Amino acid sequence: MITLENLTKSFPGKGSPVLALRDVSLEIGAGSLYGVVGPAGAGKSTLAKVVALQEKPDRGTIRLDGLNTAGLDGRRLREVRRQVAVLDGSSPLNAERTVAGNVAAPLEQLGVDGPQRRSRVGRVLDLAGLTQRATQQPGELTEGQRRRLAVARALATGPAVLLADDPTAGVASEESGSVLTVLDRARAELGVTVLLTTQDGAVVRRVCDQVAVLDSGRVVEHGSLLDLLAAPGSRVAETLLPVIDTPPAQTATYDRAADVVLVGFAAVGALLPEAASRFEVELATIGGGLTRIGDTPVARFRVGVRGARSDHALAWIAEHGAHVTHLTGATPKRLVAA
Numbered sequence: 562m563i564t565l566e567n568l569t570k571s572f573p574g575k576g577s578p579v580l581a582l583r584d585v586s587l588e589i590g591a592g593s594l595y596g597v598v599g600p601a602g603a604g605k606s607t608l609a610k611v612v613a614l615q616e617k618p619d620r621g622t623i624r625l626d627g628l629n630t631a632g633l634d635g636r637r638l639r640e641v642r643r644q645v646a647v648l649d650g651s652s653p654l655n656a657e658r659t660v661a662g663n664v665a666a667p668l669e670q671l672g673v674d675g676p677q678r679r680s681r682v683g684r685v686l687d688l689a690g691l692t693q694r695a696t697q698q699p700g701e702l703t704e705g706q707r708r709r710l711a712v713a714r715a716l717a718t719g720p721a722v723l724l725a726d727d728p729t730a731g732v733a734s735e736e737s738g739s740v741l742t743v744l745d746r747a748r749a750e751l752g753v754t755v756l757l758t759t760q761d762g763a764v765v766r767r768v769c770d771q772v773a774v775l776d777s778g779r780v781v782e783h784g785s786l787l788d789l790l791a792a793p794g795s796r797v798a799e800t801l802l803p804v805i806d807t808p809p810a811q812t813a814t815y816d817r818a819a820d821v822v823l824v825g826f827a828a829v830g831a832l833l834p835e836a837a838s839r840f841e842v843e844l845a846t847i848g849g850g851l852t853r854i855g856d857t858p859v860a861r862f863r864v865g866v867r868g869a870r871s872d873h874a875l876a877w878i879a880e881h882g883a884h885v886t887h888l889t890g891a892t893p894k895r896l897v898a899a
């Protein structure tokens with residue numbers, strides 16, 4: 562568990578200081594894949610550096626598994642830093658060594674040798690899908706494969722936390738999925754807590770289970786991705802859910818219209834048709850669409866409803882776990898669904 566309490570970090574600027582982090586408090590559960598998203602300059606890299614204990618905050622506390630890192634120095638600080646691997650493009654691969662040699666290098670520095678080193682190199686190369694390329698040079702790999710190699714190298718010494726600062730930057734879109742898969746496997750198979758920063762909604766949609774949105778150094782939203790998708794006014798939802806561009810004239814031809822967010826296989830497949838037949842209404846999806854968040858299907862539809870019991874049908878859908886925003890017609894106050 563990483564606990565960040567009231568972190569503030571500024572840098573000297575022209576005139577007044579630049580406040581890169583403002584009072585940031587977050588809890589990042591052990592073994593989660595936590596996404597920090599936000600526009601350029603929002604403070605994402607600064608947050609990663611502060612959590613990696615590479616930069617000291619002006620104020621606030623960083624706890625790693627309850628340990629307050631503020632007073633650490635010398636050997637103890639180096640030990641704790643070793644638990645936190647950083648993937649940020651600042652340490653290039655060694656072009657002179659093979660793929661396996663690059664992964665072995667941090668283990669050699671720690672004096673791990675013999676069968677133990679071979680076994681660890683084999684394990685992380687397998688995790689990164691690079692076993693077949695062990696004897697190649699980094700220069701023979703694609704950019705995506707090189708990024709996977711950098712992840713494997715970062716994982717070699719068995720860190721508890723991996724900070725992946727913009728891990729898909731500069732990787733072709735058809736290869737970025739495989740880089741994210743390695744991060745997801747690190748979490749699932751090695752129990753590593755992964756903190757990932759990105760500007761890319763597709764990255765969040767694909768692998769993150771928790772997310773925080775940073776804007777001008779402040780956390781403006783945070784929580785479980787699936788919870789935020791159903792939260793009214795959520796920026797995460799606005800970015801990740803399918804766009805609705807139904808013309809108002811089309812919406813107006815129905816007795817009622819609503820936007821409905823459905824999460825999970827059962828809800829996406831069954832809830833709307835069941836409401837239509839149960840309340841004998843015509844229920845049409847007139848906008849929006851389906852997406853996937855990790856393995857979970859998620860839909861945002863604009864629905865038009867016709868029939869005497871339209872309000873009951875929408876109330877029933879809401880009672881069965883969908884998030885319903887009413888657009889036209891009277892918003893039902895207290896309806897008892899049949």
Ligand SMILES: Nc1ncnc2c1ncn2[C@@H]1O[C@H](COP(=O)(O)OP(=O)(O)OP(=O)(O)O)[C@@H](O)[C@H]1O
Binds near residue numbers: 601760
């Ligand atoms: N070493 C530094 N010296 C001065 N200002 C800095 C320094 N590092 C970051 N900043 C400033 O702090 C703010 C946050 O920067 P940061 O790099 O953390 O944002 P970011 O969200 O990672 O952006 P990007 O997505 O473009 O990488 C910016 O205004 C940036 O100019």
